[in-house]
Amino acid sequence: MSETTMTEERITDPYSIPLDGDFHVARGSLFQDNVHEAWFERLRTEAPVHYCENSEFGAYWSVSKYEDIMFVDKNHDLFSSEPAITIMDMQEDFPLPMFIAMDQPKHDVQRATVSPAVQPVNLAKMEGLIRERIGTILDGLPIGEEFDWVDRVSIELTTQMLATLFDFPFEERRKLTRWSDVATSSPGDNTVESEDARRAELYECVEYFTRLWHERVGKPGTDLISMLANAESTKDLVNNPAEYLGNLILLIVGGNDTTRNSISGGVLALNQFPAEYDKLRQDHSLIRTLVPEIIRWQTPLTHMRRVATQDTEVGGKLIKKGDKVVMWYVSGNRDETVIDRPKELVIDRKKPREHLSFGFGIHRCMGNRLAEMQLRVTWEEIMKRFEFVEVVGEPVRTLHTLIKGYTELPVVLHSKK
Amino acid sequence: MAEIIFIHHSGEKSVVEASDGMSVMNAAVDNGVAGIDADCGGECSCATCHVLVDEGWLSKVGSISTQEENMLDLNPDRQSNSRLSCQIAVTDELDGIVINLPEFQY
Numbered sequence: 001m002s003e004t005t006m007t008e009e010r011i012t013d014p015y016s017i018p019l020d021g022d023f024h025v026a027r028g029s030l031f032q033d034n035v036h037e038a039w040f041e042r043l044r045t046e047a048p049v050h051y052c053e054n055s056e057f058g059a060y061w062s063v064s065k066y067e068d069i070m071f072v073d074k075n076h077d078l079f080s081s082e083p084a085i086t087i088m089d090m091q092e093d094f095p096l097p098m099f100i101a102m103d104q105p106k107h108d109v110q111r112a113t114v115s116p117a118v119q120p121v122n123l124a125k126m127e128g129l130i131r132e133r134i135g136t137i138l139d140g141l142p143i144g145e146e147f148d149w150v151d152r153v154s155i156e157l158t159t160q161m162l163a164t165l166f167d168f169p170f171e172e173r174r175k176l177t178r179w180s181d182v183a184t185s186s187p188g189d190n191t192v193e194s195e196d197a198r199r200a201e202l203y204e205c206v207e208y209f210t211r212l213w214h215e216r217v218g219k220p221g222t223d224l225i226s227m228l229a230n231a232e233s234t235k236d237l238v239n240n241p242a243e244y245l246g247n248l249i250l251l252i253v254g255g256n257d258t259t260r261n262s263i264s265g266g267v268l269a270l271n272q273f274p275a276e277y278d279k280l281r282q283d284h285s286l287i288r289t290l291v292p293e294i295i296r297w298q299t300p301l302t303h304m305r306r307v308a309t310q311d312t313e314v315g316g317k318l319i320k321k322g323d324k325v326v327m328w329y330v331s332g333n334r335d336e337t338v339i340d341r342p343k344e345l346v347i348d349r350k351k352p353r354e355h356l357s358f359g360f361g362i363h364r365c366m367g368n369r370l371a372e373m374q375l376r377v378t379w380e381e382i383m384k385r386f387e388f389v390e391v392v393g394e395p396v397r398t399l400h401t402l403i404k405g406y407t408e409l410p411v412v413l414h415s416k417k
Numbered sequence: 418m419a420e421i422i423f424i425h426h427s428g429e430k431s432v433v434e435a436s437d438g439m440s441v442m443n444a445a446v447d448n449g450v451a452g453i454d455a456d457c458g459g460e461c462s463c464a465t466c467h468v469l470v471d472e473g474w475l476s477k478v479g480s481i482s483t484q485e486e487n488m489l490d491l492n493p494d495r496q497s498n499s500r501l502s503c504q505i506a507v508t509d510e511l512d513g514i515v516i517n518l519p520e521f522q523y
Binding site: 070073074076104108111112115116119120121124351353354355358360361362364366369 | 454455457460461462463464484487488490491493494521522
């Protein structure tokens, strides 16, 4: 798993180099430096379906326009999700199968087992508890004093939510945060020392969850582990630790990093577009459209990748069987031919849900309604309490090709007058 | 032209006029009928325009494609009369059709 390192020379201007087979956008540094938008703008304008021949991930196609991305995403027969759904390939000596990276029919069976946990009717039952927990977190924050929103709010809130979904021992919930960070880390990025250390922590994760599994076998429950342990189609999953771990990571990362970064991203966006923040202050009912707009604006996962199962033409280019195809959601969500004023946060858009952040087709985000509910309740509770969540310094962004987020966001809270 | 009767989960009715060739989803969205999200805009790729077709009308709304089948299958709330409204084309034959809206979209 090779991630962009700090020592690499950072090219920031996409127009300073030729748009050829070396034009390589899958670099964490572009997102960390927040310069990626111009790179994708160049791709959308000059080479909407572009072949990068040389990268640490091998050759890959970049699909950067909304409609081409939709085409790839919905045609799961032409574009396989196996063996992996991110540009990084699975490590051969440490494979982690997970249902998002499976094709039909196995994908459908495993997804169907866990999806009821996050279906809207069950989420509605959890809303009161979530609101209470969010309220407690917000009430514990200092007023008029600088603190890190990422740690105190975004991480804490999504971790509590995840602990609730897994029915994970509440006092130990930061283990979930740690495992989420470790799973998406690579040696030398300040999270883990070495690949061995990374794997050791992930083994610890699967051991912990194996214990929870055995405690819950035969006792029907509505948490994700009980559901997996007691469903006919997944009851043997625990005997395959790699696959169990793979699916745990999917649920932990999927339910954690994405929402975490959207919670931070919303605060940043409203600070960058103060007129929109004013609109929201005047009319809290706009939270309904604010939430999908934040998810579009942030695009917490930059891309998903597929492998062509046969020669297929996309946007006038011939993609060959076996080629790696990267759908850049982060670019499609800025496609000016589909979205009006795409760079701006506009909290009262007519069609705010028309965005690519959840993907489309059979692999569409299973937890999309959970994410929206968490964001909605969070903003409802923020607006009740605070006049202004003011960003008072530069955010620190995540160094990653997949996860677009923040590691720090300094804020000061202003209470309602 | 066809008159489409949407029945919301609350029991409330919305009646809209739809022209031939448009989808039932568009008929709802264009007329501001709440309860249908249609995130993908009619690509049969999100399953957020889920409706329950009144049993008496099921035989008139056409068959379910593989793609629609795949998407409907994602929804744990799928019923025997579940359809994606973007995949039902309006025809004169559907005049008076009763479409029930689910409590939640997937």
